[in-house]
Amino acid sequence: MGQMATEPKPASPPLTERQEARRRRILHASAQLASRGGFDAVQMREVAENSQVALGTLYRYFPSKVHLLVATMQDQLQQMHETLRKRPPAAEAPSARVAETLMRAFRALQREPQLADAMLRALTFADRSVSPEVDTVSRLTTAIILDAMRLPGPATAEQLSAVRVIEHTWHSALVTWLSGRASIAQVKIDIEMVCRLIDLTGRA
Amino acid sequence: MGQMATEPKPASPPLTERQEARRRRILHASAQLASRGGFDAVQMREVAENSQVALGTLYRYFPSKVHLLVATMQDQLQQMHETLRKRPPAAEAPSARVAETLMRAFRALQREPQLADAMLRALTFADRSVSPEVDTVSRLTTAIILDAMRLPGPATAEQLSAVRVIEHTWHSALVTWLSGRASIAQVKIDIEMVCRLIDLTGRA
DNA sequence: AGTGGGTCTGAAACTTGTTCTAGATTAGCG
DNA sequence: CGCTAATCTAGAACAAGTTTCAGACCCACT
Numbered sequence: 001m002g003q004m005a006t007e008p009k010p011a012s013p014p015l016t017e018r019q020e021a022r023r024r025r026i027l028h029a030s031a032q033l034a035s036r037g038g039f040d041a042v043q044m045r046e047v048a049e050n051s052q053v054a055l056g057t058l059y060r061y062f063p064s065k066v067h068l069l070v071a072t073m074q075d076q077l078q079q080m081h082e083t084l085r086k087r088p089p090a091a092e093a094p095s096a097r098v099a100e101t102l103m104r105a106f107r108a109l110q111r112e113p114q115l116a117d118a119m120l121r122a123l124t125f126a127d128r129s130v131s132p133e134v135d136t137v138s139r140l141t142t143a144i145i146l147d148a149m150r151l152p153g154p155a156t157a158e159q160l161s162a163v164r165v166i167e168h169t170w171h172s173a174l175v176t177w178l179s180g181r182a183s184i185a186q187v188k189i190d191i192e193m194v195c196r197l198i199d200l201t202g203r204a
Numbered sequence: 205m206g207q208m209a210t211e212p213k214p215a216s217p218p219l220t221e222r223q224e225a226r227r228r229r230i231l232h233a234s235a236q237l238a239s240r241g242g243f244d245a246v247q248m249r250e251v252a253e254n255s256q257v258a259l260g261t262l263y264r265y266f267p268s269k270v271h272l273l274v275a276t277m278q279d280q281l282q283q284m285h286e287t288l289r290k291r292p293p294a295a296e297a298p299s300a301r302v303a304e305t306l307m308r309a310f311r312a313l314q315r316e317p318q319l320a321d322a323m324l325r326a327l328t329f330a331d332r333s334v335s336p337e338v339d340t341v342s343r344l345t346t347a348i349i350l351d352a353m354r355l356p357g358p359a360t361a362e363q364l365s366a367v368r369v370i371e372h373t374w375h376s377a378l379v380t381w382l383s384g385r386a387s388i389a390q391v392k393i394d395i396e397m398v399c400r401l402i403d404l405t406g407r408a
Numbered sequence: 409a410g411t412g413g414g415t416c417t418g419a420a421a422c423t424t425g426t427t428c429t430a431g432a433t434t435a436g437c438g
Numbered sequence: 439c440g441c442t443a444a445t446c447t448a449g450a451a452c453a454a455g456t457t458t459c460a461g462a463c464c465c466a467c468t
Contacts, residue, residue: 124328172372258417
């Protein structure tokens with residue numbers, strides 16, 4: 001899992017203040033447009049205009065629409081992680097805590113379904129060129145789930161596998177819900193089902 | 205599961221012979237281009253040209269690139285279903301049979317990773333307008349898994365949930381592998397992990 | 409065989425992601 | 439301050455998915 005900075009990513013060149021502000025304006029415009037019309041409504045020209053940045057500059061900060069939306073997701077996940085840290089899940093069993101956490105996150109996304117749609121579509125559509133960024137999102141998600149498990153020691157290989165499976169299910173169930181092919185009830189059932197895997201994996 | 209025709213779907217207007225041939229040419233060209241360069245290599249103009257059909261006609265048959273690729277996936281899955289029917293998995297436990305089936309399917313896709321990439325990306329990128337077609341793919345996958353389970357009677361709600369979770373994991377793991385963020389070994393482990401859910405669900 | 413409606417063709421037009429270019433601005437530095 | 443390289447801007451240009459349109463063609467029915 002490499003470096004574990006509290007907030008910023010690699011920080012290759014330390015951005016100036018104005019640059020940081022630009023980056024933030026772009027992400028804000030992206031999230032705002034996404035909240036309205038979802039993936040399709042995030043049009044690069046419009047993002048550039050709304051964040052008062054030239055199109056070329058937008059592309060310098062985020063080399064593609066998918067990069068932009070995945071970065072937006074990083075941003076949102078980070079916030080969610082903070083929120084969850086403040087009010088951690090209360091349930092007894094680890095599996096129940098994970099299920100609770102994921103359903104809570106799910107409800108948060110429900111409030112902005114279009115934004116969720118844009119971010120998830122970008123995430124699953126991303127090709128190899130976006131792997132590093134997608135990986136960051138994945139690590140964030142993993143961290144959220146592991147937090148909810150509150151393991152005494154480091155996770156076993158088996159547990160990590162279970163976490164990956166939970167992550168897969170979480171993403172895929174979300175996509176299915178967003179495209180109207182599954183109800184919220186079904187998502188809940190499936191999340192609870194996959195969380196049972198946690199009970200199967202021990203310290204062994 | 206509604207109608208269970210042996211091959212064709214709804215068949216709203218019964219296509220003429222020439223039309224059936226056109227459709228087949230289009231799907232063939234699509235799969236061929238996808239096998240080369242993946243999603244991006246499937247260019248509508250080229251598909252049209254290669255299948256000797258006007259662009260407008262291509263769009264009459266498949267209203268978007270995503271529709272086309274999802275239909276391609278239906279086609280491939282159908283073939284895979286046939287193949288699997290001929291040589292069903294041999295393992296003892298239902299969960300092992302499902303894992304074996306999925307890994308066999310996985311290896312088949314490995315042989316044409318670019319094609320798999322194109323189909324999977326289209327599938328997960330599909331929006332609501334493609335829901336019916338995506339649903340068909342989902343039902344096919346479900347059928348394949350249920351076949352492997354060889355249940356004595358009809359599946360319980362719990363079992364269907366487990367199957368959905370397995371499907372989610374299968375898709376998502378595949379995507380992760382295709383984008384180079386997971387090894388084949390990891391996919392195998394995760395598939396086997398999620399298949400354990402089957403052992404947890406009984407007739408209840 | 410004749411005819412009417414749906415289908416197919418070829419080509420242009422439109423949309424939106426992405427790239428490119430020339431000139432203005434900015435940041436860091438002597 | 440004055441220079442230089444990097445960055446930013448405005449806008450054109452390009453690429454590929456999608457739409458549109460006029461005319462040719464095919465099919466079923468009389």
